[in-house]
Amino acid sequence: MTIPKLxxxxxxxxxxxxxxxxxxxxxxxxxxxxxxxxxxxxxxxLGLVSLGLEEGDKVAMIGDNRPEGLWAEMGALCAxxxxxxxxxxxxxxxVKYIVDHxxxxxxxxxxxxxxxxxxSIIGECPKLKKIIWDDPKxxxxxxxxxxxxxxxxxxxxxxxxxxxxxxxxxxIGKGNGDEVALLFxxxxxxxxxxxxxxxxxxxxxxxxxxxxxxxxxDTDDYVSYxxxxxxxxxxxxxxxxxxxxxxxxxxxxxxxxxxxxxxxGPHVMFAPPRMYEQMTRTVQxxxxxxGLIKRKSYEMxxxxxxxxxxLKFAKKAIPFHWKILEWIAYALVQKKLKDHLGLSRVxxxxxxxxxxxxxxxxxxxxxxxxxxxxxGQTEVAGISVVHRNGDxxxxxxxxxxxxTEVKITEEGEIITKSPSVFLGYFKNxxxxxxxxxxxxxxxxxxxxxxxxxxLVVFDRTKDVMTLKDGKPFAPQYLExxxxxxxxxxxxxxxxxxxxxxxxxxxxxxxxxxxxxxxKKLAYTSYPELAxxxxxxxxxxxxxxxxxxxxxxxxxxxxxxxxYKELDADDDELTRTRKLRREFVGKKYEDIxxxxxxxxxxxxxxxxxxxEDGRKTHIKTDLKIRKVTx
Amino acid sequence: MSFGRVCAxxxxxxxxxxxxxxxxxxxxxxxxxxxxxCISGLYHPQKGSIYYKGEKINHFKPHERAAKGIARTFQxxxxxxxMTVLDNIRLGRHIHYKSGILSGSVYIGKTAGEEIEHRRFIxxxxxxxxxIEHIRHKPVGMLPYGLQKRVELGRAIAxxxxxxxxxxxxxxxxxxxxxxxxxxxxxxNQEKRWKITCLLVEHDMGVVMDLSDSVYVLNFGNMIVDxxxxxxxxxxxxxKAYLGEEDLYASRK
Numbered sequence: 001m002t003i004p005k006l007x008x009x010x011x012x013x014x015x016x017x018x019x020x021x022x023x024x025x026x027x028x029x030x031x032x033x034x035x036x037x038x039x040x041x042x043x044x045x046l047g048l049v050s051l052g053l054e055e056g057d058k059v060a061m062i063g064d065n066r067p068e069g070l071w072a073e074m075g076a077l078c079a080x081x082x083x084x085x086x087x088x089x090x091x092x093x094x095v096k097y098i099v100d101h102x103x104x105x106x107x108x109x110x111x112x113x114x115x116x117x118x119x120s121i122i123g124e125c126p127k128l129k130k131i132i133w134d135d136p137k138x139x140x141x142x143x144x145x146x147x148x149x150x151x152x153x154x155x156x157x158x159x160x161x162x163x164x165x166x167x168x169x170x171x172i173g174k175g176n177g178d179e180v181a182l183l184f185x186x187x188x189x190x191x192x193x194x195x196x197x198x199x200x201x202x203x204x205x206x207x208x209x210x211x212x213x214x215x216x217x218d219t220d221d222y223v224s225y226x227x228x229x230x231x232x233x234x235x236x237x238x239x240x241x242x243x244x245x246x247x248x249x250x251x252x253x254x255x256x257x258x259x260x261x262x263x264x265g266p267h268v269m270f271a272p273p274r275m276y277e278q279m280t281r282t283v284q285x286x287x288x289x290x291g292l293i294k295r296k297s298y299e300m301x302x303x304x305x306x307x308x309x310x311l312k313f314a315k316k317a318i319p320f321h322w323k324i325l326e327w328i329a330y331a332l333v334q335k336k337l338k339d340h341l342g343l344s345r346v347x348x349x350x351x352x353x354x355x356x357x358x359x360x361x362x363x364x365x366x367x368x369x370x371x372x373x374x375x376g377q378t379e380v381a382g383i384s385v386v387h388r389n390g391d392x393x394x395x396x397x398x399x400x401x402x403x404t405e406v407k408i409t410e411e412g413e414i415i416t417k418s419p420s421v422f423l424g425y426f427k428n429x430x431x432x433x434x435x436x437x438x439x440x441x442x443x444x445x446x447x448x449x450x451x452x453x454x455l456v457v458f459d460r461t462k463d464v465m466t467l468k469d470g471k472p473f474a475p476q477y478l479e480x481x482x483x484x485x486x487x488x489x490x491x492x493x494x495x496x497x498x499x500x501x502x503x504x505x506x507x508x509x510x511x512x513x514x515x516x517x518x519k520k521l522a523y524t525s526y527p528e529l530a531x532x533x534x535x536x537x538x539x540x541x542x543x544x545x546x547x548x549x550x551x552x553x554x555x556x557x558x559x560x561x562x563y564k565e566l567d568a569d570d571d572e573l574t575r576t577r578k579l580r581r582e583f584v585g586k587k588y589e590d591i592x593x594x595x596x597x598x599x600x601x602x603x604x605x606x607x608x609x610x611e612d613g614r615k616t617h618i619k620t621d622l623k624i625r626k627v628t629x
Numbered sequence: 630m631s632f633g634r635v636c637a638x639x640x641x642x643x644x645x646x647x648x649x650x651x652x653x654x655x656x657x658x659x660x661x662x663x664x665x666x667c668i669s670g671l672y673h674p675q676k677g678s679i680y681y682k683g684e685k686i687n688h689f690k691p692h693e694r695a696a697k698g699i700a701r702t703f704q705x706x707x708x709x710x711x712m713t714v715l716d717n718i719r720l721g722r723h724i725h726y727k728s729g730i731l732s733g734s735v736y737i738g739k740t741a742g743e744e745i746e747h748r749r750f751i752x753x754x755x756x757x758x759x760x761i762e763h764i765r766h767k768p769v770g771m772l773p774y775g776l777q778k779r780v781e782l783g784r785a786i787a788x789x790x791x792x793x794x795x796x797x798x799x800x801x802x803x804x805x806x807x808x809x810x811x812x813x814x815x816x817x818n819q820e821k822r823w824k825i826t827c828l829l830v831e832h833d834m835g836v837v838m839d840l841s842d843s844v845y846v847l848n849f850g851n852m853i854v855d856x857x858x859x860x861x862x863x864x865x866x867x868x869k870a871y872l873g874e875e876d877l878y879a880s881r882k
Contacts, residue, residue, distance in 0.1 A: 026752035027765065137758075138812065140819060255763035 002175035002200040004078040006242050011038035014245060018218070023067050024252035024260055032067055034245075037074075040067075042168045044075030044150070047157030048106065049171070051130055051148070055080045058102045058183060062086040062095070062117070063110025065224045065250050068134045068150060070237065072108040073228070077181055078172055081105075084183045085229035087575040088114075089568070094193075096121040098185050102195060102426065103127045108150070111135035115142065122146065177201040183426055184231060186378045187574035195426030196378045205419040206381040207239030209401040213386060214348045218245035220267040223342075225250070225257040226275075230576060232353060235382035236270050261342035269349040273356035274577055276349075276371070277483055279341050280363050284486040285511055301333035305366030312365065313392065326368075334367050343369050350374050352383060352397075353576055355457070357480030361394040373397040375457055379441050380404075381420040385455045396454035406455055407440075413461060414447045415440045446472075463581055465496040467553050478503070478546070478554065479579075485542035486511050490566045492579055493556070494592055500557040502595040504588065505539055506565045512538070527563035527620050536561065536625050543627050558595050560624050562588075563604060591622065600624055630663055630674040637663045638674070638850045645792070645828055650818050652829045652837045654861075655847035661830045662704060664847070665794050668828070669701045670694045681792070696724055700790035704797045704830075706777045710770025714780050717769055718755055721787030722747045754822065755783045759813060775806035779813070786817055786825065793817070794828045799836060811836050838862065 014020065014034035021037065022029045032040075048059065059076035061083065063069050073083045084102050086095055088110075095117050099107065105127060107118045111134070118131040133139060134150035160167065181200045185193040222241060226233045237248055246267075251260035287298055304325045311318050318326070338344045349364070352374035364371040375397035376383030385406060387398035400406045404418035421441045424432035435442045446458040458464060459474035467473050475493040482491040482503060489508040495501035507530050515538070516523055523529040539561060547555040566572040572584050585592060594602035601621045609615050630638040638660045645651045653661050666672040668679060670691035678685050686694060700721070708717050725747065726733075728740040736744075756762055759779050764772060769780050778798060785793055795814065799807050817823040831837050837844060837858070844861045846853040854864050861867055 026749070026757060027762070028752075138816065140821075252762045253760070259763070 001177055001204055002077075002172075002179070003181055003203060003238065003242065004074070004172045004175055006204065007041070007074060007078070008038070008169070008172050010034065010242060010245055014218075018245070019247050020245075021067050021070070021248040021250065022264075023250040024256070024263075027252070029249075029263075037067075037071070040071045040154070041074045041078055042161070043154040043157035044071055045078040045157065045171065046160040046168055047153035047155070048075060048079045048081065049167070050156045050160045051106070051153065053079050053081050053105065056180070057081045057106075058084050058104040059106045059108065060084040060086055060099055060102065060104040061108045061228065062088060062090070062114045063108075064088055064254055065226070065228060065233075066110070067250060069108070069110070069228060070224075070248070072132070072150070073238075076106075078168065080171055080174065082180050082183050084185070085227070085234075086185075087187075087227050087229045090117075090575070091569060092117055092120060096124060098193065098195075099128060100125045102183055102185075106130050106132060108132045108134075112138035112142075115139070115147065119144065119147075175200065177204070180423065182234065184234075184378050185229070187576050187578070194428055194431055197423040197426055198378075198381050199423055202381040202420045202422060203234070203239045204243070205403065206235055206383070207241075207243045209403055209418075209420070210235070210383060210386070211240055211244060213388065213401055214268075216240065216244045216246055216268055216347075220244070220246040221249055221264050221345075222246050222268055223249045223251065223257070223261045223264050223266045225254070225261070226271060227575075230272075230353070231376075231378040231382055232270050232272070236268070239382060258342065262340065263342075265339075265342060265345040267345050267347050269343075269346055270374075271349075271351060272353035272576060273351050273360065273480070274354070276351055276356065276360055276364065280360050280484070281486045281508070281511065283337065283341070283363075285514070288486075297333055301329035302366055304329040305334065305368065306362065309362060309365035312390075313362075313394065315390070330368060338367060338369065343367070346370070348372060350383075350386070352376055354578055355459070355474075355476045355480050357477075357484050358394045359481065359484040365392070365394075375414075375455060377441075377443060379422045379435065379443075380416055380418060381422065384416045384418060384420075391452075393450075393452070393454055396450060396452075396456045398454055400455070406449075408448055409442075411461075412446045412448065412458075414443045414445045414455070414457065416443065417441070467495070467501075468497075468499055469553060471553075473554055475581075478550075478556065481546040482543065482556075485545065487515070487538060487542055490579075492566070492581075492584060494585075494595065498596055501554060502592075503543065503556045503559040504562050504584075504591060504595075505543075505559055506562050507535060507539065509565070526565070527618070530561040530563060531620070531623060533623075536623060540625055540627055547627065556627055558624055558626050560591060560595060560602065560622050562591075563618065563620055563622060564608070594624060630660075630667055630672060630677075636850055638667070641677070641847075641850075641852055643845055643852075643855070645826060646842075647791075647826050648818075648824060649842040650814070650827045650829055650840050652831060652841040652844045653847060654831065654834070654837060654844060655853075658849075659847040660850040661847055662796055663850075665701065665796050665828070665830060669699060669794055692724075695788060695790075698789075698791035699794070700785040700788040700792070701794035702778075702781045702785050702796060702798060704800060706774070706781050708769045708777055708781050708784070711768055713766050713768055714761060714772075714783075715751065715765045717780050718751050718783045718787045719747065721784035722751065724788060751787060755787055758816060759783050760809075775802050778802065778806075778810065782810075782813060786823070790825060792828065793825045794830075796830045797832065798829070799831055799833045807833065807836065811840060814840060 011034045016033045016035040018034050019031040020034040021032045059081045061069055061072050076083050084104055086098055099121060109115050109118055115131055115133050122128050131147050132150055132153055177200045179199060180197050181203055182198045184196040184198060186196055187193060222236060224237050228234060241248055249264045251257040308318060308322055308326045346369060349369055349371045372387035374383040375385040384404050385397045385400050407415050409415055417440050444461055446461045446464055447456050450456055459476050463475060465473045465475055478493045479491045482488050487508055488505055490506040492504040509526050512529060512535060516529060521532060521534055529535060543556050543559060568575050573579060591602050601623055604620050604622060606618050607615045608618055655661055667674050670689060679687055728743055732738045732740045756765060761779060764776060769777055798810055817825045818827050841858050843856060844858050845855045846867050853866055
């Protein structure tokens with residue numbers, strides 16, 4: 001079985017009766033039936049063939065989540081090409097590296113912005129033949145002959161269809177499950193991105209096994225708003241979506257996605273922790289702004305919610321009177337709250353891709369949202385381990401899915417064996433040999449299996465810190481704890497082989513800005529606000545909360561508020577917003593050194609490059625604050 | 630045009646060609662906004678004539694000029710803060726509504742159909758162009774300044790004008806917003822759908838020089854020079870009066 005074969009079968013089965021996807025455009029949800037989906041994909045596929053796509057050629061896609069993007073991907077697969085997705089906000093050099101490394105022949109971009117990126121690299125990527133675009137906005141002055149609109153591609157496809165009817169079916173029929181379907185670039189936290197080769201079989205077994213744990217129905221709705229360049233989104237939209245046949249919904253624009261999720265009320269959700277962290281923050285901020293009655297009812301509801309959730313975590317029976325209280329809390333507060341977050345119909349919400357703090361996790365369960373941790377990586381085409389209903393522990397990631405074996409090596413590394421384990425890295429046999437041994441995937445993550453046979457992921461092996469007493473410690477554990485505060489946007493914990501632990505904090509500009517307004521604090525910019533003594537007091541308070549109940553050695557002893565937010569454009573985070581520890585460690589060496597000296601301020605003298613290439617010089621002093629307990 | 634004994638504008642001769650972006654620059658107090666007010670009808674100059682498409686429009690009231698196809702935005706945004714973005718833009722369409730008060734108040738007959746047609750226009754042409762989908766139901770007063778400016782532009786083009794007066798559309802915007810706004814101005818000027826002639830008052834010289842087909846320089850109510858941007862940049866008098874000796878502006882191309 002291949003993805004195109006499955007797609008063709010499903011499209012014939014559902015035909016004009018069923019909605020395959022919806023997109024909100026011009027304020028209206030526009031449906032596309034499976035029949036429309038098939039027609040569009042067919043014409044794009046044949047259009048690509050008539051432009052010269054041959055077996056195994058790479059087609060790169062870049063742009064926001066929208067039906068055309070998925071059609072292009074499916075079209076490329078049906079035409080026996082290989083799909084490559086780029087992050088929408090990738091910088092020029094990242095696009096260039098991937099397009100060049102993958103030997104991409106066609107790029108399908110959304111509009112002017114993507115076309116501009118592609119045009120500026122076409123000279124350096126000799127294999128790149130055509131740039132395809134679909135949004136005509138701003139495209140009026142472009143006349144390069146390597147540019148072609150998606151409409152034109154589809155017209156070529158229709159012509160080819162007339163000329164050679166049955167060609168599309170013939171192409172699909174040629175496919176074999178072991179062939180490469182997608183080439184996925186992992187956002188390396190240390191090195192250049194690596195190209196992960198995934199076969200049709202990898203993708204389809206992934207979807208099948210996840211769906212056998214938590215079945216979805218073909219009447220379900222799913223909102224696709226996270227980048228397609230992230231394996232999690234591919235898994236939900238293609239691997240699972242195609243097999244189940246649920247409806248994919250595309251938001252109007254990336255800014256409206258939260259609102260659009262609320263309108264749709266999806267049944268299943270999969271997002272990295274930062275999305276859930278954002279929701280938590282929204283609730284916390286709204287709570288701070290609310291009037292007394294609302295605040296009190298929220299407090300009541302959440303204390304009931306937490307109590308019930310803790311009983312469930314402990315797998316204890318819920319006494320009858322607590323059930324009544326739970327119902328009251330639901331009717332008064334949680335129902336509304338879940339509706340606002342778009343979670344009212346969610347059966348299963350998954351989080352993965354990074355660690356989620358136990359506080360966030362408990363928060364969602366206190367609302368009655370069935371949030372589950374997953375563990376996976378691009379190399380297994382998605383996930384390998386997930387929580388089961390009624391067996392959720394907030395510090396673990398659960399049990400392996402069917403057909404999947406997970407073991408811990410003697411060194412403590414997590415290794416996986418499953419039909420979804422990838423084929424290898426593209427043009428990188430050394431890395432392949434390192435991570436694939438006898439069919440086992442070596443993850444580079446450290447973890448262990450607890451007494452209930454749950455997998456616990458500690459951290460990336462290379463990130464694990466050693467404390468003064470020689471014990472290992474996972475910095476991301478503390479970082480996620482710090483991030484539970486609505487005032488903290490990002491945190492970076494330092495302390496490997498040091499006497500004490502310190503943290504670099506990025507304040508949440510909008511939340512602290514609002515807080516400063518109510519306190520009548522004047523400020524003009526992020527760096528200025530971050531350095532206000534009042535803000536330091538506030539952050540110290542937040543850190544003290546996070547420090548509570550922690551052993552003395554892992555308490556944050558000192559912290560500093562950074563003068564900017566960490567940004568993927570500055571290489572400080574990966575595109576999936578993971579901290580690149582080694583890089584920031586080097587970049588902010590002065591700050592790290594100051595945190596481990598007696599200094600009270602650290603002087604910063606640096607240049608910031610804006611997106612348009614202009615540079616500004618920043619000279620500022622960052623205060624270092626000791627956390628008193 | 631004079632206010633009491635202050636002569637705000639004197640000896641002005643400005644010709645705007647159809648389809649162009651014509652900029653007016655000058656130091657603060659040069660009379661740029663007064664000039665815009667004269668054209669849009671807020672002020673009536675004591676002497677001189679204003680012609681629009683061959684017709685003298687001196688005696689027309691602002692709303693009559695709007696009906697003829699002149700729209701404008703203001704230096705300091707003049708939006709209805711308590712109303713939503715959509716309502717603000719709808720207001721710009723008001724002139725194109727044909728149904729009367731009676732049928733409008735009970736929402737029957739032609740009104741409902743008309744309403745939907747206008748809504749479609751606003752959604753497909755304006756909200757999509759200006760990328761304000763995420764705020765359509767938000768009250769304008771709650772929005773950041775940059776977005777309020779965008780809404781104001783949206784309201785002005787909802788009129789489907791032929792001449793659009795933009796009074797410092799970029800003032801107070803940050804870098805990213807300036808780039809967006811400049812893109813929108815180019816779009817409504819060049820896109821086949823719109824082709825609006827623009828009269829632009831602006832201090833951001835980089836943008837003025839990049840966007841304009843011609844530039845009109847004003848100082849103390851008098852014209853200094855009128856010509857294409859390249860010429861203006863070289864003109865010694867302009868440099869002395871306004872641009873300054875140093876290279877204060879940089880093209881963003």
